[in-house]
Amino acid sequence: MSKLKVLIVEDEPVIAENVSLYLDNHDFEVSAIAYDSDEAFEQLKTNTPDAVILDINLESEKDGIDIAQHINQQYQLPFLFLTSYSDKNTLDRAKNVKPSGYIVKPFNERTLLASLEIAISNHATEKNHDLPKLSIEKMNRHLLSPLSDREFEIVQLVYDGMRNTQIAEKIFVTVNTVKTHLKNIYLKLDANTRLQVIQKLRELMMK
Amino acid sequence: MSKLKVLIVEDEPVIAENVSLYLDNHDFEVSAIAYDSDEAFEQLKTNTPDAVILDINLESEKDGIDIAQHINQQYQLPFLFLTSYSDKNTLDRAKNVKPSGYIVKPFNERTLLASLEIAISNHATEKNHDLPKLSIEKMNRHLLSPLSDREFEIVQLVYDGMRNTQIAEKIFVTVNTVKTHLKNIYLKLDANTRLQVIQKLRELMMK
DNA sequence: GAAATAATCACCCAACCGGGTGAACAACCA
């Protein structure tokens, strides 16, 4: 199973590296980072990715929306716009190129991944491709047999990105209890942090 | 200027209250919280909102997607789905009803507001309505004349929701410096927290 | 009856975050 390749088009190095880092931590491969439209076109041609993350306000000859049009015409790839809270005018142009989604800056790791996966998933459905299922409900429960029911319940919420306090509220226990369950989950899954748990789950689901 | 009314359709009280709290803190008014599809239909008819936030996995007779279809047929309102990371199957159904956006659970205040505003803005553009501009670049600089250039730069980043540490990295100073600038901005804008600053900015922009 | 498992929680700690206080230095200006 090979990782999905994602092209990042972003002229702000800090953000580009940030996105890259988040993707590297999971089941994505950053095929390249393009800092302007020329690089983006080049990469699309020579190293076609599976998805593209596009800064909508690119300070180059052609901006993100121009590149998006190119993608729509030449390739059928899902793409997401990196956008800011405030640029409404640009968004007016953006909706015409039918992006698969928006990632609002600033974003966190989870938001980025979720948006990307929703985008790829939707796009694939339209194209009648099939992608590895990411639904934990679909995952064979006995793959995680060492976990108790309560632990399995919590592991799903962790996988959904919930904070310990949110989980605690949801299942009506204290945060301390959630932490203890997490501790036991870590023991059973041979992990030390929630991120490692999520990674393990994805490996299992990808079979 | 009256606030935009938002209907929340969510059967999980914790989440509903959370969304409601976030909206109350800003320029939105929660017209109602509907805990099932019947309440949602009732509210749409008797107290028509300006936008709807819909839990996609509603545990009632009709789920969020059914309600979305109803909205599309009977009203022309922007709506967003509250969705979870993992339910890919539901998302397959969701895309057919053309939601104005997705809010991935868990979400933070900023993500929620940004998504909602993008949705309303896009929807309004399509309908050729006009909405108050939210672009801070467009805002008359002299409305914030007491601010120095540096402070204005920082205020924009704060408005974009960036953390102090992120701002510090971006403008190549320490977090402490950012905090001091913020302190001075608070003095000049008669605010105590970044949220109050954002609110002031919006009031100014709404003129 | 003893041992293992499950579920609950309190407490500690290190890290981080945002806001507050105080301060240094440079530039400008009256």
Place this chain on the structure above:
DNA sequence: TGGTTGTTCACCCGGTTGGGTGATTATTTC
């Protein structure tokens, strides 16, 4: 020259977060 303004920073505090240790109680299993 002396006051104001702008930019930079260190330090403290209170709150929250995630992970670690240890403990209690009930249920199940041998």
